[in-house]
Amino acid sequence: MEKIHIYHTNDLHSHFENWPKISRLIRDRVKKHREAGEEVFVFDIGDHVDRWHPYTEGTMGKGNAALLEEASYTAVTIGNNEGITLPYEGLNTLFQKRSFDILVANVYNKYGQRPDWAKPFSIYTTAAGTKVGAIGLTAYFALFYKLLGWRLADPFEELKRQLPALKEQSDVIILLSHLGIYEDERIAEEFPEIDVILGGHTHHVLQEGKLVNGTLLAAAGKYGNFAGHVTLEIENSQISSKSAHLYPIEGVARARSELNETEALFEMGRSLLEKKVAEVEPLTADFFIDSDLPQLLCEALREWCDADCAFLNAGLILGPLEGAVSKFDLLSVCPHPINPCTVTLDGDELKEILRMTREESLPHIEVKGLGFRGTVMGKFVYDRIQVLEREKDFLINGKRIDPDAKYIVAIPDMFTFGRFFPQIVRSETKYYYMPEFLRDVLEWKLNRI
Numbered sequence: 001m002e003k004i005h006i007y008h009t010n011d012l013h014s015h016f017e018n019w020p021k022i023s024r025l026i027r028d029r030v031k032k033h034r035e036a037g038e039e040v041f042v043f044d045i046g047d048h049v050d051r052w053h054p055y056t057e058g059t060m061g062k063g064n065a066a067l068l069e070e071a072s073y074t075a076v077t078i079g080n081n082e083g084i085t086l087p088y089e090g091l092n093t094l095f096q097k098r099s100f101d102i103l104v105a106n107v108y109n110k111y112g113q114r115p116d117w118a119k120p121f122s123i124y125t126t127a128a129g130t131k132v133g134a135i136g137l138t139a140y141f142a143l144f145y146k147l148l149g150w151r152l153a154d155p156f157e158e159l160k161r162q163l164p165a166l167k168e169q170s171d172v173i174i175l176l177s178h179l180g181i182y183e184d185e186r187i188a189e190e191f192p193e194i195d196v197i198l199g200g201h202t203h204h205v206l207q208e209g210k211l212v213n214g215t216l217l218a219a220a221g222k223y224g225n226f227a228g229h230v231t232l233e234i235e236n237s238q239i240s241s242k243s244a245h246l247y248p249i250e251g252v253a254r255a256r257s258e259l260n261e262t263e264a265l266f267e268m269g270r271s272l273l274e275k276k277v278a279e280v281e282p283l284t285a286d287f288f289i290d291s292d293l294p295q296l297l298c299e300a301l302r303e304w305c306d307a308d309c310a311f312l313n314a315g316l317i318l319g320p321l322e323g324a325v326s327k328f329d330l331l332s333v334c335p336h337p338i339n340p341c342t343v344t345l346d347g348d349e350l351k352e353i354l355r356m357t358r359e360e361s362l363p364h365i366e367v368k369g370l371g372f373r374g375t376v377m378g379k380f381v382y383d384r385i386q387v388l389e390r391e392k393d394f395l396i397n398g399k400r401i402d403p404d405a406k407y408i409v410a411i412p413d414m415f416t417f418g419r420f421f422p423q424i425v426r427s428e429t430k431y432y433y434m435p436e437f438l439r440d441v442l443e444w445k446l447n448r449i
Helices: 019-035 054-059 062-070 080-084 088-092 142-148 155-169 181-190 256-272 292-305 327-333 347-357 422-426 438-446
Strands: 002-009 039-044 107-109 121-125 131-138 150-152 172-178 196-199 210-212 215-219 226-235 238-248 276-283 309-313 321-326 340-346 380-383 385-388 393-396 406-412
Touching (some): 019 062, 019 256, 054 062, 121 155, 155 172, 155 181, 181 196, 196 226, 276 292, 292 406
Parallel strands (some): 131 172, 309 406
Antiparallel strands (some): 210 215, 309 380
C-alpha cells in the first residue's frame, strides 16, 4: 500500500492575513509525511494574485510567486487574476526565478505557441514508481486574453488534445482546474479517466470533497479560509481509495511573528508605491451624496474612451484625496481590477438603462465580485448626461435622447457582467480598454486638472 498526500490552495486573492498560517501548516505536514516515507505534493489552483493589495501591486505579482516558492509548492496553475489583470509582460515574467511547475494547458501567445514559462502537464514519479500526472486549465476568458496579446484555447478541447499523452504516461491523473464547480462537474462526467479535480474560481467549499462519476472533486473556498488535503491510497499502481478534507485556517494558532509578517508585506508594498504621481486640492468622496472624485473619475472615463457620455457608481471611490498623491493613495481609493469599457446603445436602450440607475434601492446594494473591491454600489454619477427628474427623461450633451440614434457610452467593465444591466451584458458592441484599470485613468486625469 502506498499513500499519496496532496495539499491544495485556491483563490487566495492576496489575502495575506491567512497566508503565514497556511504556509506553516503545509510545510509542517509535508515534513511529517516525508519523515514517514509518504509521498506529498502541493498545488495552487490560481488567483493567488490580486492587485488590490499593495504588495501584489508593488511587485506586479512577483511577490506572490516568491511566497509560493518559499512554501515549496510542487506546481500551480493560473486564474483569471493572473491571466487578465496583469499586462502581457506582467504575466510573461510573473514566474521568473521559480522552481515549481506552472501547469496551464490552454494558454498560448498570439502566434499559437506555448509560453516558455508554462507546461500543459507534468509527470511526477513516486518512490514506489507510481506516475502521477498533473494538468492545469484556466477559465475561458478568451476575449480578454486576446486584448492583452494572448490566445486562449477552449479548456474542454484542450483537455481532449492533452489527455491521450497524459493517460499513456500516468497511473493517476490530477486536474488543477481554475474553471469553476459547474465545469468541474461536467469534466468529471465527460472524462472519467481523471481521478481528482482540484478546483477554484467559483470559490466553492467542498468540506469532504464530492464524488462525481467516480472522480473526486476538492476545493478550498477563497481568501485562504481553508487549506485542502486529498489522500490517495495506491495498490499495484491503481487507486484503491481517495478522500478529501479541509483544514479551517481560523482554527490554526497564529504565531506572533506571523502577524508581523503580514504587516511587513503590506508595508513593503506601500513603500514600493510611494512615488508621487500628482498634487491636488482637496477632492471629496462619498457613496451617497454628490462629491468630487466620483464625478472626476466619470469625466475621465468618458474622455479616456472618447465616448458620447459616461456613468458609473460612486462606490468605486473609497476615500478622498488631498495634496501629494502617490500610487499607494490611488490604490487605496480605487483598488478594483476594473477596466474602462464602452458599449454602443440605441436611444431606447440607453434611456431604459439610465432609468434603472435611478432606482432608489440600487445605491445601497452590497456588491461582491465582478472585479469590485468596495462595499456598496453607491449613487450613480453621470458625465454629459442630464437627468430630468420630473419628466423621467435624460439629455445627452444637452439634447433629448433620440430613440433611433446610437450612443457610445463609457462604463466600468463590471457593468458588463452580473445582473444589474442585462441589456449591457447581452450587447455585442462592448469594447474593453486593457490593461489599464480605473485608477490608471484617474491618475491620467489628475495630471490634467
